[in-house]
Amino acid sequence: MANAITKFKTYIALLDEVYKQASLTSDLDSDQSLVKAGANANEIIIPKISMDGLADYSRNSGYVKGDVTLTNETVQFNYDRGRKFSVDNMDNEETAGLAFGKLSSEFIRTKTVPEQDAFRFATYAGTTGISKIAAGATLTSGNDVLAAIVAAQNKMDEDEVAQEDRYLFITPTLLNLAKNVDTTKSKAVLDDFAKIVKVPQSRFYTAIDLKDGTTEGEETGGYAKATTGKDINFMIIQKSAVIQYPKHTVNKVITPEKNQSDDSWMFFFRAYGLADVYENKAAGIYLHHKA
Template sequence: MANSITKFKAYIDKLDTVYQQASATSILDADADTVRMGAKAGEFLIPKMSMDGLADYSRSSGYVKGDVTITYETKSCNYDRGRKFSVDAMDNEETAGIAFGKLASEFIRTKVVPEMDAFRFAKYASATGVLSAAEATPTAGTAVLTALQTAVNAQDEAEVNVDGKILFITPTLLTLAKNVDTTKSKAILDRFEKIITVPQTRFYTAIDMKDGTSSNETAGGYAGATGGYKINFMIINRDSVIQFGKHTVNKVVAPEENQTDDGYMFFYRAYSIAETYENKVKGIYLNRDTTALT
């Protein structure tokens, strides 16, 4: 058993890597140095800066003094999900620790990451004030490029920072865009710092997260919400969102420590925030389909 638990803990150490590689939105995770913990559990203090504009210069008195204000806005965690699994000690023994070791990485890759991505995109898409367009999902590459150019123009006119623009787009639409004349597609696609494909199953303006306990929701997970829409693409500037994981639990209990049965137990919990900065919300552009989900 000791050997099996050691193998499993080796997998645990690699779960952060699994998350980083599988998640479409991990690129938006905030640096821990920019976020302060609040006075209460589950609170963050997010820095916001405001400053005065230019004033007339006087040859007699010189410069007009301006003010720069840095305040900290309190935000609360809005994502708290978890699950526990158990594998009988003999089942794991017979597979040399593979059954339980593989469980953790597969759970992160196929269940945790898709839901986290879907939750974050839905939160950002539904934020008040984002730039947006609703149109039937394009079926031609030229239409995709036109929609992308419209989005870029809208953000440029809103004076959104040209640096840090991440394009999140479905694989189907990106392929259509790239199949257009190379010069035309390159001119538009090169406007983005990075392009990340997002499966349609993670790309909705609203989702329902299953509670895991109701009779029809025991499997947990999520689904696109009735009345929501499929997202075609989103442009998100890094500095427009607040995305930070305050508490993530990956732990294992060995059979000899398990008080209820003879099996390994794996516990996972993610406690985090996904929000937008009110004064930078135009750094988000949403292009969605026009047919509501049913």
């Protein structure tokens, strides 16, 4: 069994790589060096700084003293999801590690990561104070798409949002429409972004419902577009505007010998993290959605 346990540990170490390869929002992960643990297990502390502006300089008394305030804001994790699976010992007598690796990677790629992306987009889209169109709109041509993106960029520029680290998240359909416009025109607009990420509509809603896995009709878990949710056309997110702090671990693996319920390997996966927006940086997010 020692060999199988080694295989399990090897695949567990690769789960983070699976997440990074499949996630569409991993580029927005925050700098973890700025985050420290809070007093409770379900919270973290992030630094916030504010300061006074310029004042008149006096040739007699010199400078006017200003204040700088550095505070720590406590934020609670808002995403905590998990599942457990079992693999029969005889079915995996010689390939338990391989079976786990295949199952876990597919679970993360097809179930966990799409849900995390959808949760993050919906959370950012639902944040009070972000920039967005006054009413929903359907974009039917490449020129419509480019015009909407330019309007969004203008809004962010006027709000003095930093030019660097702006990410454009957009549906593949709309991106292809934009690219089919005159190459020079589309290139001039699209080249302004640090990165352009194509997001399938199935992950791109203003609101979602997370299925609890136990209520009747929700046993399969996962997520679905909320009744109040709208399809997102595109979002522009300036990286420093969001607090995206993921934790995703396989908590434990139980061998058949230690499994007291049946003759199976058992493994547990938990996705635990935070997706939020800094209060004073809401202008760093622009939302364009359908009616």
